[in-house]
Amino acid sequence: MSFPISSGLLDALVLAVISNSDTYGYEITQLLRTAVDVSESTLYPVMRRLQKNGMLETYDKEFQGRNRRYYKITEIGLEALSNYKREWTEHKRKVDQILGEGISA
Amino acid sequence: MKRQEFIDTLRERLSKLPKEELDSALDYYNEIFLDAGEENEEKTAEELGSIDVIARQLYVENGIDPDGDPAYFIEKYNGPKAQQGQQFGQTQQNFNNGPQAGPYMQNGSFPQQGYPYMQQPAQKGKLKVGSIIAMVLLFPLWFPLLIVSMVLMFVLTIVLFSIELVFIAGGISCAIGGLISIPSIPPAGLVFMGGGLVMIGIFLLTVKYVAKACGRIFLGFFGALTDFGQKIFMEV
Known part of the structure; x- marks a missing residue:
């Protein structure tokens, strides 16, 4: 079974992936796929919105004779990410409390 | 479905988007196909999922009614998505109050829904009393x-x-x-x-x-x- 992923959490994951190093669309989807069941169809609008909100920036780089669009996190994005992380830790703690024993911290 | 077919269908489906948005979206999906490799086009298209879902999401993000209804209210689309967002509703609600809020967070009128996807259509022509x-x-x-x-x-x-x-x-x-x-x-x-x-x-x-x-x-x-x-x- 899988847990449905909320948009806020998806934002946080995308920001986290991009904060590690500048990266491009395909790589982001591949990385996220290891953790969540998410198709690119939901990813593009997310990244576009994050970009419009000034949390991401893009730049183009040539790769094998074509363009590849790289995503880069901004100051606003980093700030949002740290807030997301804090919120997530808190949320996880509460869920773990209810789920009880056997949950490693 | 092959890359070209996917892109063409998407272009057709997204025809109501502003040109800049359309180009950006098509470029993105084209790049995904190219990065996934030519031999994987069928599989990639499958993984990308339904073009209809992509198009609807992009229209909603851009404040355009996906079904072409002129009297479009974004709340209509909050229904099923809101349920999904509920799980982390509180988390998002807190974000809505945060000072780091992006444009989509400024109007805190989706407190319970808390679905950052949903941007309210821009309200124009309202006078500032202050x-x-x-x-x-x-x-x-x-x-x-x-x-x-x-x-x-x-x-x-x-x-x-x-x-x-x-x-x-x-x-x-x-x-x-x-x-x-x-x-x-x-x-x-x-x-x-x-x-x-x-x-x-x-x-x-x-x-x-x-x-x-x-x-x-x-x-x-x-x-x-x-x-x-x-x-x-x-x-x-």
Whole structure:
């Protein structure tokens, strides 16, 4: 079974992936796929919105004779990410409390 | 489905998006296909999921009704998505209050839904009451400035027109005076007539531009004034 992923959490994951190093669309989807069941169809609008909100920036780089669009996190994005992380830790703690024993911290 | 078919279908489906948005989306999906490799096109298209879902999501993000309903309310689309978002609803709600909020968080009107996907359609033409009160109270401050700038504008145009007037009137009188005095004092008469004709020439060459410039000054001034007023009084 899988847990449905909320948009806020998806934002946080995308920001986290991009904060590690500048990266491009395909790589982001591949990385996220290891953790969540998410198709690119939901990813593009997310990244576009994050970009419009000034949390991401893009730049183009040539790769094998074509363009590849790289995503880069901004100051606003980093700030949002740290807030997301804090919120997530808190949320996880509460869920773990209810789920009880056997949950490693 | 192959890459080209996917892109073509998506383009068709997204035809209502602004060109910039459309191009950006198509570029993105094209790049995904190319990065996934030519031999994996069928699989990639499958993983990308339904084009209809992609299109609907993008339309909603751009404040366009995916079904073309003119009376479009974003709340309509909050239903099923909101359920999904509920799980982390509280988390998002806190974000909505955060100072780091992006544009989509500014209107906290989706507290329970808390679904950042959902942007409210821009509300235009709403008056800012605070600004109006401030402007009324600050009337003694900005009104003289407005008057002074308008007077300056008038002076500028009057000066420009006066210069033109000097050229045409001086030119005509010099030319006529010169013509009359040619028989009695030929050199002086010729010089005056020549000078007069030069001035008329300058007038003819410049009058069009001066008139245009004056028009532009007025239009520019009032245009800037309306823009400014809109910025102050209207909520964007």
